[in-house]
Amino acid sequence: MTREFEMTDIGLMSYYLGIKVEQKSDGIFISQGEYAKEILKKFEMENCKPVRTPVDCGVKLSKREDGENINPTYFKSLGMKLKLVGYCDSDWAGDVDDRKNTTGFVFLFGNSAFTWNSKKQPIVTLSTCEAEYVAASCVCHAIWLRSLLEELHQPQEDAN
Incomplete structure (x- = not known):
């Protein structure tokens, strides 16, 4: 890997x-x-x-x-039960030199942040809508976390 x-x-x-x-x-x-x-x-x-x-x-x-x-x-x-909560965002054209955006997410379990990521994207997005679409890749992380929590008998019934 x-x-x-x-x-x-x-x-x-x-x-x-x-x-x-x-x-x-x-x-x-x-x-x-x-x-x-x-x-x-x-x-x-x-x-x-x-x-x-x-x-x-x-x-x-x-x-x-x-x-x-x-x-x-x-x-x-x-x-x-502890509740999983997640936040995701992007800054459209945040880098003034190459106009690439930075996306990030954080997931909290109860009151504690336990996983997060901030990353400069390899592409230049042409609109705020496209930047937010690229940032929505954090949904894959949320799906994986919900699956893990279900295996640990902590199913999340509400949306994150």
Whole structure:
């Protein structure tokens, strides 16, 4: 592949999309232990007793009669799936010397940017419409990411 594509070998993958990857002689093992620890820390539950479902299904939250308001969004985020969000753009004729545009994209998983790209295009586009069409190649990346997330049991139901 290095003959066909420009790439750098950064070694074996060890962490991707919040998933720890261990590559050993007897197989590849993935876990979300660190992610789970982060969630427990966020909700100050590091010493809690583990159960299968931490939130009862169908529970409606309201403020207690003698207490403070409960933020249902914050509370329910404990069991919330992470959402993939992507942005893509192009600057038409951004290089003043050769009039080539630069396109870029970024994908966020939850609140964290985990993959991005910025690249000067090898062609000169003749309109903003054509520049945006060239930039839309990031859709291939989005399709691949959605497929990967589905394999990891994190299907994305909304558009990115």
